Amino acid sequence: MTLEDIHIYHTNDLHSHFEHWARIRSFLQRRRDLHQSENEDVLLFDIGDHMDRWHPLTDATRGKRNIDLLNKAGYTAVTIGNNEGITLSYEDLDALYQKRKFDVIVANFFTDKGSRPSWVKPYHIYELKNKARVAVIGLTAYFSRFYGQLGWELSEPMAELKRQLAQVRDKADIIILLSHLGIHDDEFIAEHFPEIDVILGAHTHHVFHEGKEINGVMLGAAGKYGMFVGHITLTIDNETLHVMKKRAIVYDSNELPYVENEKEEEGLLYEEGKTLLVTEVARIEEPYRSKAVLARLLCETLRSWCKVDSAFLNEGLLLHDLPSETVTEFDLLTVCPHPINPTVVDLSGAEYQEVIRLALDEKWENMMIKGFGFRGTFMGKMIFEGVKAERGNKGLSFLINGKPIDREARYQVAIPDMFTFGQLFPEIRRAEHKVFYFPEFMRDLLRWKLQNLQ
Secondary structure: OOOOEEEEEOOOOOOOOOOHHHHHHHHHHHHHHHHHHHHOOOEEOOOOOOOOOHHHHHHHHOHHHHHHHHHHHHOOOOOOOOOHHHHHHHHHHHOOOOOOOOOOOOOOOOOOOOOOOOOOOEEEEEEEEOOOOOEEEEEEOOHHHHHHOOOOOEEOOHHHHHHHHHHHOOOEEEEEEEOOOOHHHHHHHHHHOOOOOOOEOOOOOEEEOOOOEEEOOOEEOEEOOOOEEEEEEEEEEEOOOOEEEEEEEEEEHOOOOOOOOOHHHHHHHHHHHHHHHOOOOOOOOOOOOOOHHHHHHHHHHHHHHHHHOEEEEEEHHHHOEEEEOOEEEHHHHHOOOOOOOEEEEEEHHHHHHHHHHHOOOHHHOOOOEEEEEEEEOOOEEEEEEEEEEEEEEEEEEEEEEEOOOOOOEEEEEEHHHHHOOOOEEOOOHHOOEEOOOOOOHHHHHHHHHEEEEE
């Protein structure tokens, strides 16, 4: 029996955090050279959300410079995450991978005509030096409603996985899944699809420091923001082409070898994006030197843009003021960097009363929050438009545009989409009717308002 190792390196959820990128690229290039000098195969995968439009270079190029970075590092293939999938317009995503030097593998991703874009493969089979065939399948998170509004379609991931496994099962000796589904789905897949050898995970930002083996399937995951690089080694019998051993490890990027001028390189990426975004979008007569006043303007805009009677949002959406009469794209990005979309939710008067009571709680002002697309630090106090609270003999009551709220009536309320997720506002999360506006971000509404100030 002769044995041979193949080496699989993986990254995920970088979110355009380039603090460690120079080290990661250098490390991967050195490792590839080392393994190839030993005549060992190397595969390198990114499992999605490499890009995030909080970063000026990503925003300015709509992710194309992220593709340049992946090309230079020598990636074999990638799958897409929700930041590639639903923070770009249809046209921008369709153009994103034009200059790629790697495969884009997403089995459950289609145009609204039901066909796959020319730049997408459901799977790809790589042949190794010992003639072993490695089938790589990709799946992305099932945000079908959001993709649908942008002109794409998603198939249900588990059903699609069954279809693709049926396609590759007799064509491959090894099966790898690139999964931007999250830890719980990955563990479910490992339990129910033992023919898969390796699942490389993402989306929920989890880390498996030495992998996690379930039902014979090795799971690997490397956290977020480039803090880790994953490495899985498969030992293969060259005669039977069976996998005999699986090992997994992650490398802490802080402990990777220093790269000369790495901080300068990170800074240059930021400055390149800033330069591209220093384009005047509006000239205002009076600068907004108060973040609270700017948040009020955004809330007014959210209400009028969505054409509803009332709106509310958190002041923390605005990270700073606008102190200059000239407003640029870079100003809008830095003041409101979140990939958060306007949303209208339908609530009964009784439900809306509970939402307002919860929103008036002082806890929000200093509440730290992560996730839901939020790229700030503190939630901030809630700002309302079209809503007034009055305290009388019977306690606190609410008026909507000057009229007492009717518990039985229906109200259309404009909000940031982050309020529909998690447990922030249970009545909103449970609401059956929501309208999400894509691809506009909250900063796009702010741009629109500043360009149309009377």
